[in-house]
Amino acid sequence: MKIRIYRNSVRFRLSKTEVGRLEEEGYLEETTDFGPSQLSYAIRKSTGNELEARFEQNKITLEVPEKLLTGWAANNTVGFEGNMPLGEGSSLYLLIEKDFKCLDNVEEDQSDNYDNPKTC
Numbered sequence: 232m233k234i235r236i237y238r239n240s241v242r243f244r245l246s247k248t249e250v251g252r253l254e255e256e257g258y259l260e261e262t263t264d265f266g267p268s269q270l271s272y273a274i275r276k277s278t279g280n281e282l283e284a285r286f287e288q289n290k291i292t293l294e295v296p297e298k299l300l301t302g303w304a305a306n307n308t309v310g311f312e313g314n315m316p317l318g319e320g321s322s323l324y325l326l327i328e329k330d331f332k333c334l335d336n337v338e339e340d341q342s343d344n345y346d347n348p349k350t351c
Contacts, residue, residue, distance in 0.1 A: 240324035251304045282313035282325040
């Protein structure tokens, strides 16, 4: 699972295995170690109707409606997005998507990523 944060947007990218686990088990979590403290990020299946996120105790948790995840591993839907209202006209943009193989040569292992549609 990869996470990208830029201003008021948070983007999660998942490999094939992670999409399958999320659909089946309903929860994924990763941790980045900064020595004396850690940043954790997780995705949890929810009963809600919209993407929502929270940040508590150094952990970002994305709540994804179960109805969106059902069948996601097997279908062609790339991902889901939403804007979570924060009040005073502000919002947090949330995106969860399948991770595609890069078109450029990169050194990271991409064997569990989805085939990039631009190469098909």
